[in-house]
Amino acid sequence: MKVEKTQLDGLVVIHPDVHDDKRGYFFESYNKPLFKSLGLPSDFVQDNQALSGKNTLRGLHYQLKYPQGKLIQVPLGKVYDISLDIRHGSPTFGQYFGIVLSDKNFNIVYVPEGFAHGYAVLSDTAIFQYKCTETYHPEDEHGIKWNDPSIHINWQITDPIISEKDLVLPTLTELRPSLLPAYRVQK
Numbered sequence: 001m002k003v004e005k006t007q008l009d010g011l012v013v014i015h016p017d018v019h020d021d022k023r024g025y026f027f028e029s030y031n032k033p034l035f036k037s038l039g040l041p042s043d044f045v046q047d048n049q050a051l052s053g054k055n056t057l058r059g060l061h062y063q064l065k066y067p068q069g070k071l072i073q074v075p076l077g078k079v080y081d082i083s084l085d086i087r088h089g090s091p092t093f094g095q096y097f098g099i100v101l102s103d104k105n106f107n108i109v110y111v112p113e114g115f116a117h118g119y120a121v122l123s124d125t126a127i128f129q130y131k132c133t134e135t136y137h138p139e140d141e142h143g144i145k146w147n148d149p150s151i152h153i154n155w156q157i158t159d160p161i162i163s164e165k166d167l168v169l170p171t172l173t174e175l176r177p178s179l180l181p182a183y184r185v186q187k
Contacts, residue, residue, distance in 0.1 A: 003038050006097050010112035012040070013099060016104050029073055029108060030131065040110060041069050044131035050143050052128065054120045057160035059118015060084055060144040060169070067113035067181055070134035076142070077126025078102035079119040080156045084144065086172065087183035089115035094172060096153060114181040116144050120155040142179065143169040 028034070035042040052058065059082065062068075072081060076133070084096040101107050111117050119128060121136040128161040146155070146162060148171040 001020055001034060001036065003040065005173050007114075008083065008092050008095060009090070010110075011083055011085075011097055011115065014040075014108040014110065015034050016106055019053065027106060030071065041071075041112075041133055044071065044133055046132040046135045048061070048130050048132065051129045052126055052174040053108055053161070054124050055157045055159055055161050056121045057118065057146055057155060057157065057162050057166070058120075058128075060116035060146060062114075062117065062142050062144075062181070063087065063114040063134065063137060063140045064142055064179065064181060065136045065140045066137045067123070068136075069113050070111045070117060071108065071131040072101065072111060073103040073106075073108045073153045074103060074131055075093070075127050075129060076103050077121065077123035078104070079121050079123075079126050079128060081109060082099075082117065082153055082155075083111045084118075084151065084153075084172075085114070085118050086144065086175075086180050088103075088177045088180040089183035090114070091184070094151065096151060114183065116142075118146060120157045121159060122156060133183065145169045145171050 005148040018027045032042045081101050087093045
């Protein structure tokens with residue numbers, strides 16, 4: 001397993017050791033002792049899975065009082081995954097990291113607490129799976145508008161399919177600092 005740091009503090013891409021042969025493939029997507037030895041978060045409390053069709057765009061979401069770190073992978077299909085640093089006081093505040101996650105490249109991303117997250121489906125369908133360091137709290141759900149002009153995300157799709165609630169999210173500049181997580185250096 002190889003861990004690749006990104007320009008955003010705490011956000012890493014994990015490249016698992018994939019063993020393939022004529023039967024298919026095998027890899028470990030999570031191993032608590034190995035994650036601990038690599039300095040990665042290893043305590044997850046909730047697993048989530050979503051099935052989405054082409055051009056579906058979900059995000060940009062975060063929780064404030066109950067922030068979630070997320071270990072993300074795509075076991076079927078292909079998505080463009082976005083992690084946006086919204087940690088008030090962070091030197092990379094307002095910057096995002098985008099990566100293609102798919103059943104062909106096996107990339108896994110760890111998104112630390114303090115990031116807004118979203119993704120767009122590039123394949124006909126995709127299964128999106130992620131482990132969370134905190135449970136979902138609907139009363140603590142927040143978000144940032146997917147097409148915020150100050151961020152300039154190229155989602156790599158046209159005519160996105162977006163939920164009604166995601167269409168009315170505020171832009172990053174419309175959020176008061178009290179609605180953003182504080183910056184803490186990642187371990």
